[in-house]
Amino acid sequence: xxxxxxxxxxxxxxxxxxxxxxxxxxxxxxxxxxxxxxxxxxxxxxxxxxxxxxxxxxxxxxxxxxxxxxxxxxxxxxxxxxxxxxxxxxxxxxxxxxxxxxxxxxxxxxxxxxxxxxxxxxxxxxxxxxxxxxxxxxxxxxxxxxxxxxxxxxxxxxxxxxxxxxxxxxxxxxxxxxxx
Amino acid sequence: xxxxxxxxxxxxxxxxxxxxxxxxxxxxxxxxxxxxxxxxxxxxxxxxxxxxxxxxxxxxxxxxxxxxxxxxxxxxxxxxxxxxxxxxxxxxxxxxxxxxxxxxxxxxxxxxxxxxxxxxxxxxxxxxxxxxxxxxxxxxxxxxxxxxxxxxxxxxxxxxxxxxxxxxxxxxxxxxxxxxxxxxxxxxxxxxxxxxxxxxxxxxxxxxxxxxxxxxxxxxxxxxxxxxxxxxxxxxxxxxxxxxxxxxxxxxxxxxxxxxxxxxxxxxxxxxxxxxxxxxxxxxxxxxxxx
Numbered sequence: 001x002x003x004x005x006x007x008x009x010x011x012x013x014x015x016x017x018x019x020x021x022x023x024x025x026x027x028x029x030x031x032x033x034x035x036x037x038x039x040x041x042x043x044x045x046x047x048x049x050x051x052x053x054x055x056x057x058x059x060x061x062x063x064x065x066x067x068x069x070x071x072x073x074x075x076x077x078x079x080x081x082x083x084x085x086x087x088x089x090x091x092x093x094x095x096x097x098x099x100x101x102x103x104x105x106x107x108x109x110x111x112x113x114x115x116x117x118x119x120x121x122x123x124x125x126x127x128x129x130x131x132x133x134x135x136x137x138x139x140x141x142x143x144x145x146x147x148x149x150x151x152x153x154x155x156x157x158x159x160x161x162x163x164x165x166x167x168x169x170x171x172x173x174x175x176x177x178x179x180x
Numbered sequence: 181x182x183x184x185x186x187x188x189x190x191x192x193x194x195x196x197x198x199x200x201x202x203x204x205x206x207x208x209x210x211x212x213x214x215x216x217x218x219x220x221x222x223x224x225x226x227x228x229x230x231x232x233x234x235x236x237x238x239x240x241x242x243x244x245x246x247x248x249x250x251x252x253x254x255x256x257x258x259x260x261x262x263x264x265x266x267x268x269x270x271x272x273x274x275x276x277x278x279x280x281x282x283x284x285x286x287x288x289x290x291x292x293x294x295x296x297x298x299x300x301x302x303x304x305x306x307x308x309x310x311x312x313x314x315x316x317x318x319x320x321x322x323x324x325x326x327x328x329x330x331x332x333x334x335x336x337x338x339x340x341x342x343x344x345x346x347x348x349x350x351x352x353x354x355x356x357x358x359x360x361x362x363x364x365x366x367x368x369x370x371x372x373x374x375x376x377x378x379x380x381x382x383x384x385x386x387x388x389x390x391x392x393x394x395x396x397x398x399x400x401x402x403x404x405x406x407x408x409x410x411x412x413x414x415x416x417x418x419x420x421x422x423x424x425x426x427x428x429x430x431x432x433x434x435x436x437x438x439x440x441x442x443x444x445x446x447x448x449x450x451x452x453x454x455x456x457x458x459x460x461x462x463x464x465x466x467x468x469x470x471x
Contacts, residue, residue, distance in 0.1 A: 018304025
């Protein structure tokens with residue numbers, strides 16, 4: 001069943017991103033903070049950590065697919081989210097091989113991963129002149145608040161999805177092994 | 181899948197090439213979305229209309245409750261205004277009749293102020309805050325074309341950036357830059373002529389639009405409303421854009437510029453009207469010439 005559920009959850013999160021801006025309190029906006037909620041990416045981090053095996057790359061595939069969808073639906077420049085999500089998920093997947101997949105490692109990788117995604121987005125958008133924000137402004141007003149808010153959301157996602165993902169992973173990959 | 185592992189460097193380089201190619205493809209000056217993009221727009225747009233309906237309903241409910249607190253004061257002010265409007269309404273009716281008669285006399289039926297309104301609802305906003313973009317639930321099938329102006333009851337909020345079959349994305353005024361100018365008029369207190377100028381873009385630090393005048397007007401005052409003039413060939417005449425907050429000169433001191441604060445609230449959008457100009461626009465003329 002996980003083959004159906006996982007894309008559906010990702011699609012739901014993608015659709016929900018359209019309302020995320022309404023959920024951020026207006027006070028942050030007055031402070032000049034730009035907060036971007038990367039909920040699809042946070043789920044993909046969990047996906048890599050607890051669903052994928054060391055030699056499977058399903059999360060990377062979904063990162064490319066849903067990155068492309070975000071580009072097409074919410075921005076008008078293709079490829080930017082696709083590339084940033086793919087590189088960052090690949091990085092998380094690589095780190096997972098070195099570290100144990102537990103709660104602390106997952107939170108740390110989500111924190112660092114969101115920072116990496118957002119920084120790549122900034123670099124590409126700065127190069128294509130979508131934003132003229134300077135590096136120091138970006139770090140203070142966007143990157144740090146975004147990383148903190150996304151970490152909080154990651155903790156909620158962890159509580160919601162971690163067990164399900166481990167269960168689905170076992171169902172899927174253990175069956176394969178036993179049939180082989 | 182082992183492909184990724186073995187040829188890591190190769191894959192990353194390939195990814196970079198695809199990235200540059202896609203960015204180049206999308207930054208190109210294109211009028212239409214590719215059919216793949218249109219399909220995703222519509223598919224996700226439908227899902228948004230279903231999933232986000234309860235979310236939007238709740239946020240609106242919260243806003244309404246917040247608004248309740250100053251309902252009484254607002255009501256008093258509105259009642260006063262209403263009494264004054266009766267007089268204006270009568271005058272407008274008279275003028276409209278007179279205008280129709282005069283137009284009939286001249287055999288002139290179309291005007292630059294005419295437009296057909298298309299009602300639409302905002303379904304989603306771009307989570308990427310650098311793109312000032314919202315999605316509305318009407319598309320080409322409802323007669324929406326790129327570059328149409330989008331307004332609310334308070335004033336202009338932006339223009340249609342790209343239209344798919346059933347949804348479209350709207351670029352808000354605070355995302356405007358030099359490539360999408362608006363030709364505007366400002367009423368001068370004395371003199372028959374209006375002051376003419378262009379909206380050049382949005383100043384992020386001041387949160388105001390930048391208006392550049394074509395001439396130097398000495399008697400320009402703050403607080404005057406700014407309207408579209410329709411001379412840019414895309415929008416109809418007479419859409420309210422904002423009010424002048426400050427009149428100054430540009431950084432070289434050569435041209436007169438003004439900062440304009442938009443009259444519509446750009447952060448809290450719900451029901452919008454897409455404006456289909458009655459007269460042919462520049463874009464229509466292009467198509468005719470091509471044919």
